[in-house]
Amino acid sequence: MPADQPPPAPATALTGQFKAGLSAPICLTWELTYACNLQCVHCLSASGRRDPRELSTQECMRVVDELERMQVFYVNIGGGEPTLRPDFWDLLDYSVAHHVGVKFSTNGDCVAPRRAHAAVIKGQRAGEAV
Amino acid sequence: MAIDLHCPYRLNPAVALRPEPFGALVYHFGNRRLSFLKTRQLVTVVRLLASHDSAAGALDAAGVPAGQWPRYAAALAALADSEVIDAR
Numbered sequence: 001m002p003a004d005q006p007p008p009a010p011a012t013a014l015t016g017q018f019k020a021g022l023s024a025p026i027c028l029t030w031e032l033t034y035a036c037n038l039q040c041v042h043c044l045s046a047s048g049r050r051d052p053r054e055l056s057t058q059e060c061m062r063v064v065d066e067l068e069r070m071q072v073f074y075v076n077i078g079g080g081e082p083t084l085r086p087d088f089w090d091l092l093d094y095s096v097a098h099h100v101g102v103k104f105s106t107n108g109d110c111v112a113p114r115r116a117h118a119a120v121i122k123g124q125r126a127g128e129a130v
Numbered sequence: 131m132a133i134d135l136h137c138p139y140r141l142n143p144a145v146a147l148r149p150e151p152f153g154a155l156v157y158h159f160g161n162r163r164l165s166f167l168k169t170r171q172l173v174t175v176v177r178l179l180a181s182h183d184s185a186a187g188a189l190d191a192a193g194v195p196a197g198q199w200p201r202y203a204a205a206l207a208a209l210a211d212s213e214v215i216d217a218r
Contacts, residue, residue, distance in 0.1 A: 014168060017152040024148070026155065026164065071148040073157035073164070099146060101159050 024070040032060070032088070033080040038107055047080040057087040064091070067100045074101030083110045133185060133207040135199070140180040140218045149173070156214050163212050172205055179215060 035050035036043070055063065067075065075095065082088050083106050095102050108116070133139075141147065144160040153167040154176075167173045171192055178188040185206060186199075194202055209215045 014152060014166065017150075020151065022155065023150055026157075071146065073146060073148075073155075073159075074162075101157075101162070
């Protein structure tokens with residue numbers, strides 16, 4: 001090693017810092033709804049019925065606002081079947097516009113081909129993934 | 131990808147940079163890759179890239195000692211490979 005370069009940091013340096021935690025999560029899993037149009041026997045979240053306490057559109061947007069302030073990079077949206085929420089696509093647009101990327105899991109049953117195509121194209125630009 | 135210290139670079143607009151005690155976390159919304167900036171000085175360099183005519187200018191403005199420039203050039207090259215920074 002050339003004399004003018006400092007010795008490499010110990011391999012544990014960064015992992016040691018992680019023990020103190022990060023300033024915020026890197027990503028979050030968000031179950032927007034437990035409602036589902038299918039009844040898969042293997043469903044891990046026992047979804048099917050909509051929880052009457054699920055967040056309203058405005059409440060979801062406030063969560064996104066908070067995630068933006070925390071600089072959480074993206075959310076993994078599942079459920080339930082998130083596209084059953086009539087505000088799902090609006091929430092997706094709202095998140096991306098507020099610099100919170102969205103990845104979501106869907107059974108695809110309620111996603112029109114044109115909508116899916118648009119989401120993929122938008123994802124290439126703004127960080128969503130389907 | 132090698133980095134040309136005489137050329138201008140910038141933080142990719144699709145990248146979010148979040149300060150952390152060790153430096154910063156970097157997330158690319160396009161390719162969805164997460165990267166680490168392992169020192170605060172490297173964070174300063176990356177932030178200064180867009181306002182300087184060359185990467186060397188950013189290194190100089192950030193106060194990186196000349197002896198450490200090869201290390202920083204390697205770090206910037208890795209960031210260019212992962213599209214965190216790009217030539218402008």
